[in-house]
Amino acid sequence: MITQSLNGIWRMRRVGDDGFQEAVVPGTVYTDLLRNGQMEDPFFKDNEQKALKLMDEDYEYVTEFPCGGGLSACDRVLLHFDGIDTLADIYLNGVHLGDACNMHRIWEFEVKQLLRPEKNELRVVLHSPTKYIAEAFKVSQTHGSEDAMDGFVNIRKAHCMFGWDWGAHLPDAGLFRPVTLLGIDEARLESVYIRQEHGADAVTLHFEVEASGGGCGKADARGLHYEAETDGGGCGKADAQGLHYEVTVTAPDGTKITAAGSPGKLVIENPQLWWPNGYGEQNLYTVEVALYAGAEACGDQMEHQTQPRAKKLDVWERRIGLRTMTVHREKDQWGESFAFQVNGIDIFAMGADYIPEDHLLGRVTPQTTRTLLEKAKWANFNCIRVWGGGYYPEDWFYDICDELGLVVWQDFMFACALYDLTPEFEANIRAEFIDNIKRLRHHASLGLWCGNNEMEQFVFERNEWLTKPQEVRDYFLMYERIIPEILQKYDPQTFYWPASPSSGGSLDFPQDPDRGDVHYWEVWHGNKPFTEYRKYFFRFVSEFGFQSFPAMKTIEQISDDPSDYNIFSYVMEKHQRNGSANGKIMNYMQQTYRYPSDFRTVLYASQLLQADAIRYGVEHFRRNRGRCMGAVYWQLNDCWPVASWSSVDYCGRLKALHYYAGRFFAPLLLSCEEQGLMTSGKDLNREHFTFEKSIRLNVANETREEAVVTVRYALRNPKAEILRSGEEKVMVPALTSVWLDKVEFPDADIYTEYISYELEKDGEILSDGTVNFSYPKYFRYEDPELTYRLIGDEIEVSAKAYAKSVEILNEEENLLLSDNYFDMNAGTKRVKILGGEPVGIRLRSVYDIK
Template sequence: MKQQFLHENWEMRQIGNDEFLPAAVPGSVYGDLLSNGKMENPFWKDNENDACELMEEDYEYVSHFDCEDGLLDSDRVVLRFDGIDTVGDVYLNEIHLGSPLSMHRVWEYDVKEILHDKDNELKVILHSPNKWIREAFKKCRTLGNDDTFEGFVHLRKAHYMFGWDWGAHLPDAGIFRPVSLLGINTARIDSVYIKQTHERTGETEPGTVRPITKSVTLTFDVEQEVVGNAERGPKLKNITGGHTCKKCGKAYTYTVEITAPDGSKTLYENSPVEVKIDDPKLWWPNGYGEQNLYEVKVTLFSDGVALDEWTRRIGLRTMTMHIEKDEWGECFAHQVNGVDVFAMGADYIPEDNLLGRVNPETTRKLLEKAKFANYNAIRVWGGGYYPSDWFYDICDEMGLMVWQDFMFACAVYELTPEFEANIRQEFIENVKRLRHHASLGLWCGNNEMEQFVFERNSWLTKPSEVKDYFLMFERIIPEIVHEYDPQTFYWPASPSSGGCLDEPNDPNRGDVHYWKVWHGNRPFTEYRKYFFRYLSEFGFQAFPSVKTIEQFTDNEEDMNPFSYIMEKHQRQYSANGKIMGYMQQTYKYPNSFPTFVYASQLLQADGIRYGVEHFRRNRGRCMGAVYWQLNDCWPVISWSSVDYCGRLKALHYYAKRFFAPLMISCEEQGMMSSEANMNREHFVFEKSIRLNVANETMQDQNVTVRWALRDPGAAVLESGEQELTVPALTSTWLDKVEFPDADIFSHYVSYELICDGKVVSEGTVNFSYPKYFRYEDPELTCRVEGDEIVVSAKAYAKSVEILNENEDLVLEDNYFDLNANEKRVKVISGSTENLRLRSVYDIR
């Protein structure tokens, strides 16, 4: 099959304007207007308003091209758009081909009879999405998320573009994925589905709990699309094992070539139905084993002539959700190769409001940060769009299990015949596109619809919307997943207990979205009251770095939490006040805006740490902690741990520690866990610690735990040490230690975990609120030695931050505690000139 990409010689214009501008394809309207100086940076101050107005207009994209030699000699020529966003009309040589109405689909048109050898004109009209959804809403007042424009539910376009409580109203449009001509002779491969059957020995690898797999049998299901006659068009045929057409007599066969992780190749001829791989190299999530990938190439032949190739990388693994009744209710855990895995990661939203800026390099940089923080899982949230193939390729390489939502979120939908036909094709195409990926952990129907729409009766306007919900998420999608990807688990919604409106946020079954901390204003210790089976959303907001804030304002007056511009880049109403409320509970009033930013990031980091450490201490009962959210799509105050500019908030460094495979944590009892008024007569609380070691590795670990009660100068007042063995994939509690005579304002506890002679995890806890602790000035200093920064403190220093001038330093560790000692930190990237340090002592 021949392929000619049509990415050159594009121009665009606003309809009604005669001036054509150079355009980038793949790309977007906003990207082209920006590069041509026809709009201001939409992220700057409140330029979002003007940018949104630009999408009240229609835009025209035009390209002229010649056909490559031999293309028109093909039996069939297809014009293929891998992604058009999204209300469009497509013309080739002034012939109208169709009207794309979904950015979640591929659009193809037969064009052999329309094409010329030379000087073809391809034109795409992109209509205003704003006008389209307004008209749709007038006809059908279906409701959804209040942060978005009315009518967004009717258009198969990424919902976040119309606004969210972290996202701007920037409904970009464009030809955002490749466009090409395909020259097809006789037939092409439509799809290849590979089922896996694993034969295990019943034994485990020496010294581990990792099961041994003797062999993996791959079963191939190969479908081809045969060029049909003019009246009937192309036809799909399953040719698994080979096929001879009774009408034309053509014999269709295929070969399978498999390249193992070590580079060795094996060719299987004669249309194999099954291929057996002995002594397989398995794929494992990050932290549990290697991410071995096999390349599979299927070549389609007709009477000995090669017609088409299908090449993908797969991982040899089994992956499902382990759901079984137990003493607490019903477990819900990723099970990979027979091993229950504790999911650790975050929710992923689209990387940018301007689609043309997202590419394999930007995605790789982001996902590298996820692996840096010891993620093994990532949830693709349902209000965006299905990521490009490279996203999943990178997840395969990095061992990130993907929880994949279908693209529905926080709304109800009108299931008209036209809408149903549109989404059915969307589901089929995306399931077939993504099902081979080793990282694909499960399919999920939607985000928060079962919980909010039906448990809380949000957005419902008529009974038919309930019927349509059940049809979409408990019939249509599961039927399609069962037909096209039967070996991947399907879950109807997030959160859910399994569907049928059966207590969708039940803490003892399924997955949970927990927001009493943050939305409910509950203290961080509230997490300890719950033992959820799997958290797929929970979070806390923080400001991005000052340098990122400078991406949307340069005015000192704007750098105030309650200024117009700052709240324009804070999409949850009153959230900056919520941050201040939690800050009042925890820290002294910051004396500058940069200090406020620092304090907000510590609040976020500690809030999520309280939750994750608690849930990891209860491994087995809880089997997932996926926080909201990994990234941003524009510079904004949000729940992300990596801001829009790629800078790491304190939370991301905390995540590296609380997602570490081997981790020590402390369940302290003190002022923060008492929830009492300190001014009341009988404000009495326990002062104690109980340490826990979580071992999310495949081996038993022999470790040493040390703790010390210290004064503000970090002098040791009391200490303890214990050696223990922590079994693989468990957490182990140590005995409680009480400190009845400790001074809550001047005594704190440090603790550390030693394995193979190295400190692999450590931390400190206070018995008072941090704002009341009588810190001494740690007189922080640092020096640079090669690729390391050596930080020194003369007293207890809590949450030591190391920044460079551009605030883009990436370090092996940051926001750590020092006990009047020094710490060597490896520099991963960024300049080490003009370093500055601070700790909680400086929040004053």
């Protein structure tokens, strides 16, 4: 197959304008207008409102190109769009080819008869999404999230573009993925599906190869499906003996296995398995399937063929990982298990939910995605959930997840809404499913497909958005019939889950704590204390979160006016989409810390609240490994500068939570379940007030090897001097957690004494922390007099007293450190500089929240 890229410099204009301006494809309307100075930064102050009005217009993209590279000699030529956002009419040399109506689909048009040797004009008219949904809502008043614009459910476009409780109203448009001409000579490879059969010392790859040339579909006995033209056009020469394929598999070490003659299967001896991050190597094999016409090569699959080759028509090349992956569900003493099972081992999923990386999709690149996902791996993630209110990410997203060992929980793109399943809508989403299943099914990282986000819970458990009985019928048809049927045909080896949260479908108590996955929001939305997590032993938590503000330097991207630097200012609340959330943060802050005296301290304290809230949950869930097998917090990233639940803000700056995640997702984790003032739930001023003061340590071992570790604890005063201590050697079997005995401190002064703890293995401290018996605001910290010095690529921090949550910032607040927001028991601690320049270093701790 011959390909000719049509990417690069195009021209664009608003329909009705006289002049064109330069545009870049792949790209979007907003990114082009912004680049050309035709709009203001939509993220700055309240420019979002001006940007939204721009989407009431239609936009036209035009390019001219020659028909080169042998395309004119091909049997067929297709104009191929990998992604159009979203409503478009396509014209070639003045002829209307057709329209597009779904940003989640691939679009192709036959163009051979319209092409000229030179000066072909391709024109794409993108229609207003805002006008479309307004009109559609008048016809079909189907409801969904109140944070999004009315009618958003009536268009197959990323829902969050129309607003969310962390997202702006910025429904961009564009040719956001590549545009290509495909020259097909006789036939092309439509798809390749590889099923894996794992034995004791070998993996058998079963190939299902589909090729097409146009016309009617046929299949031969070897599993090669093809379409042969019957009316004299296209690949009429192909017959059951005329098309065949050859497979070449290249192992991670470079060795190759080749099988000719359209093999139905190929055996890999002594396979190098793919494992999630933390459990083994991410070995990837390259598979090449080459389609041929003419005389068929034959011979043993383990030998290279020496006879002359037939005509090569097309090549499909991808990387795969040899692994088994499913979700293990089995009745047990607590209900029913729910765990990713990889190569026969149940793993504890640790990660976060991923949303679109930018409201302006033209700014998302392989490098931006790699940088973000590498930060996830750095924080010991082994799992990423792709949330259903965005769009199916680019191929490179999954390639990077394959390389980094991040198991992908993949939602289909439906979230917090109901849909009118008309025949047209069904045909549209069926094509969407097939396109994306075929595109993604080969990835080693693909862990499961999930039907939707929160619809079983909100719509049917809470009776939200439901307006007519037909919507219940349509729900069951979409998620419990149509999607499973399509997956059974196109990807039967990947586990399917009907909704998140769910106990397995059928509207059967979707938030059951003893089955399936849950979204737990009582801490945050329910205003419950952090210790509330300890009341629950969920099987898998796929959403739970707590908000914070981003870094000061990120906030400076939305306003350069110091009068806006107040969390209740107009500009700050325009960048806070969760209603009363700023007040909620301050409510939790009142419970935990002293009232911050300046804006920057509010930002710092909010990040500590967020980090501790999620830490309480994750540590509890990991202490109960086996019963709970997943902690995926909401959310990893942002799509614009905003107050949100993210651990990495829009500018890529790590919040305290992300550093905490690196610790609470560590393969070997020592955590402490303390009992004290905060866990008692009693009024400090109540007469005769008594409560337990104790600790119970736990070691969680999320590795495939037994660990022998030394665990230490100490009761200390504000100077970090040890008043009482203990030490124990502990053997922790692989993939388990082990409790140590409770230790009580009935005489401890909760205002002047605290607990430190650490885990040592082979002479290295791998996990440590501190806990208070009182709220941090009541503890009588002494000034730690924090200082630092630079030693090569390290920063050495010194403290003269107990320092809680030590923050290291540079001038640009973009340092990436091996650790940050850590506790110090006086003394020194060194951290490695992984990114950013150590200029203008500032230090602070909880002592400075006042």
